[in-house]
Amino acid sequence: MPESPIPAARAATFAELPGLLASAPHRLLFLAGSVAVLLSMAWWAVELTWMRFGLGYWPQPSIAPAFGHAMLIQYGLFPLFMFGFLLTVFPRWLNQPALPRARYVPVAGGVFGGYVLANGGLLDLPWLLKLGFVVMLVGYLIGVYTLAAVLRAARARDDHARSCLLALSLGTLGLVAFLAYLFGAPDACAQLAIRIGTFGLLLPIFFTVTHRMLPFFSGNVARGYTVVRPRWSLPVVWVLLLAHLLLDWRGALGRLWLTDIPLALVFAWHALAWQPWKAMRPGLLAVLHLAFAWLPLAFALYAVQDVVYATSGHFMLGRAPLHAMAIGYFGSMLVAMVTRVTQGHSGRPLQMGAIPWSCFALLQLVVLLRIRAELGGDMYLWLVIAAYGWLLAFLPWVLRSAWIYLTPRVDGKPG
Known part of the structure; x- marks a missing residue:
């Protein structure tokens, strides 16, 4: 589908920027998340390069590098987007007034400010990390208090809102741990904390939002859906998921099939029930289904x-399943959903465009590269390639998104 003409965006003056960024939760938190997309993987790419090739001097964190990578991506990068989305849509889901900026600006300041400080702390500064x-x-x-207040004020029960709030509450406990x-x-x-981040925070929220929004978007666009x-x-x-989390944490790997086979079947059932063959156009809808796959x-x-582990004791595939989910599902859905929200809330047409398509396509290659790293050979070389591939995929998308967040809506509306 050819792109519709987009009115030229007016650059905001320096004096206008604070008010513009604070005009909507998604604008401020999505900009922070866009910075985090590059910052987290830039540190990890250099760290992996140091592990594989060596550097003259590269400061090492006071914790295991894998802990720093997992925690700051799971509790910093993705939640910045999640808070931006949920602080915007919670009032709409629950028929409540939009949140004033005094309620969401401190969330952005706390989560992003702490994320930046912790990233600095990875450079052998343990006090800054703490x-x-x-x-x-x-x-x-x-953030949890703000969303809980919206939920308490609502009369109607909303399972999606309750699910997201539960996940964020568990994420808070993960940070405490x-x-x-x-x-x-x-x-x-x-x-x-790392397992809560994956199976108690990220996956429940991503699936809950997909469960609500993917059929809704598809039904609004696809014929006969x-x-x-x-x-x-x-x-x-x-x-x-909670059973998987506890079994994994306690080292009961031989019993994980009891949770993972049913989860595979449940998710496969949804992938078919949501009829992707009816929703391959427009592209902004297709990528939601492709990401969920x-x-x-x-x-x-x-x-x-x-x-295989339960029957032979051999732990095959390593972290390939985790990264098929983390890069394939979380990363691809992030591009798909954030692009949609960014387009719609900036007054632009609901279309993917060349840069988001390029990002999405390259990200699929990054997933395959990351899975390849677990299949033998020079593992760290493949990890380095995948990390820099992530940066290459996201850089144009981040720059384009940041420009949109830093400029007023093209249709002249507030927000």
Whole structure:
């Protein structure tokens, strides 16, 4: 579909920028998240380069580098976008007035400010690392309190809002667990925090938002589309994910198939029930379905890994299933959903455009490269290639998105 003409955006003056950025939750937090997309992977790419090739001097974190990578991506990068989205849509889902800027600016300041400090702390500054996670925790507490207040004020029950709030509450507990580790608690606290980040925070929110929005968007656009949004699947997925989290944390890897096979089947059922063959146009709708396809595939890989381990004791595939989900589903859905929100809330046509398409396509290659790293050979070389591939994929998308967040809406409307 050819792109519709887009009115030229007027650059904001320096004096206008603070008010412009604070005019809507998504504008401020999506800009912060866009910075984090590059910052997190830039540090990790250099760290991997140091591991593989060596550098003259590169300061090492006071914690395991993998802990820093997992925590700041799971609790910093992705949640900046999640808070931006949820602080915007929670009032709409629950028929409440939009939040004033005094309620969401502190969330952005806490989560992003703490994220930046913690990234600095990875350069062999343990005191700054601790301070960063404390500030992030404050941002989470304000965000959870703000969203909980919206939910309490609403009369109608909303399962999607409750699910997202539960996930953010668990994420807050995960940050507490990691802070305990930073202040001397056992490694088990860090391991718990990382698993909560994946299976208690990110995956529940991504699936909950997909469960609500993907059928809605498809039904509004695709002809002959049947909206399928089963109420049973959210509680079922929650129970299975919490069981996976606890089994994994306690080292019961031989029993993970009990959760991962059902999860693979549930996600595959949704992928088919949401009829992607009816929703391949326009591109902004197609990418939502293509991104979700990675989730059942990731859990199919988990299931294969689990069964092989339970029957032979051989742990095959390594972190391939995790990154099929983290880069394939989380990363691709991030590009798809954030592009849609950014286009719509800036007064632009709901179209993908060349730069988002390029980012999405290159990201699919990055997933394959990251999976390839687990299949033998020079693992760290493949990890380095995948990390720089992420930066290459996202750089034009981030620059384009940042320009949109830093300029007024092209249709002249507020927000």
